[in-house]
Amino acid sequence: MYLRDLTASLLRRWYLVAVVVAVTLGAAVGVARVVGPSYEQNAAVLLLPPATPGSPDTNRYLALGGLSQATDVLVRALTSESGRTAAAARAGLPASAGKDFTAAVDPTSSAPVIIVTAKTTSVGLARAVLTAAVAEASVTLARLQQQVGIGAADRIDSVVLTRDPRPEIARASQFRISLVAAVGVGALGLLAVGAADTVLARRRDEAEDAGGVGEGLVDDPRPHGLRHAHGS
Numbered sequence: 001m002y003l004r005d006l007t008a009s010l011l012r013r014w015y016l017v018a019v020v021v022a023v024t025l026g027a028a029v030g031v032a033r034v035v036g037p038s039y040e041q042n043a044a045v046l047l048l049p050p051a052t053p054g055s056p057d058t059n060r061y062l063a064l065g066g067l068s069q070a071t072d073v074l075v076r077a078l079t080s081e082s083g084r085t086a087a088a089a090r091a092g093l094p095a096s097a098g099k100d101f102t103a104a105v106d107p108t109s110s111a112p113v114i115i116v117t118a119k120t121t122s123v124g125l126a127r128a129v130l131t132a133a134v135a136e137a138s139v140t141l142a143r144l145q146q147q148v149g150i151g152a153a154d155r156i157d158s159v160v161l162t163r164d165p166r167p168e169i170a171r172a173s174q175f176r177i178s179l180v181a182a183v184g185v186g187a188l189g190l191l192a193v194g195a196a197d198t199v200l201a202r203r204r205d206e207a208e209d210a211g212g213v214g215e216g217l218v219d220d221p222r223p224h225g226l227r228h229a230h231g232s
Helices: 002-012 014-035 068-078 081-090 095-099 123-147 172-216 224-231
Strands: 038-048 101-105 113-120 157-163 168-170
Touching (some): 002 014, 038 123, 068 101, 068 113, 068 123, 081 095, 081 123, 095 123, 101 123, 123 157
Antiparallel strands (some): 038 157
């Protein structure tokens, strides 16, 4: 019932609806400009097992199957608060830049591959953050093994398998925030139009009722005697 009444109100006040639409579009464009696009760059880091003692020429790519747990541990350490802080500090970046990258095990590969993604508000910062995160992955991997007494010759290594040549523009977040702002402004505007129409209609009805009462109080133009005789 309320939805039908609201629809009728919006149709009656179509000119106000047009104003709401214009304001909504303006709000969406304004929010999009304020938020701005993001820039995203990815790199894939592959973990390699240590060389086989006595057989330095053994193909290490043939022994990748047992490194999934090491990959999980590295991701956890790299994306911890201390790992992010260390990555930013080592590259000379602000501490907040440590929050601008993610690291996760590649779900599309059975190999021990970690996908590192930098997502920031500028091309230069995206490159710097990705470089810092990839470097920190190597440092963290070595530190974790050193802490448990694993010698350098027996440690797992990491290599950068792939890296995007340049940051790509990403507008998903910008579009999402603009859409939320547009929906919010538009919904509030339409509700306001409906409320305004209800108030105006109520005032019109009250005015009509008051006019009807006033008509009953208008002086009778007939002489007093005729009015009295008619009344008796």
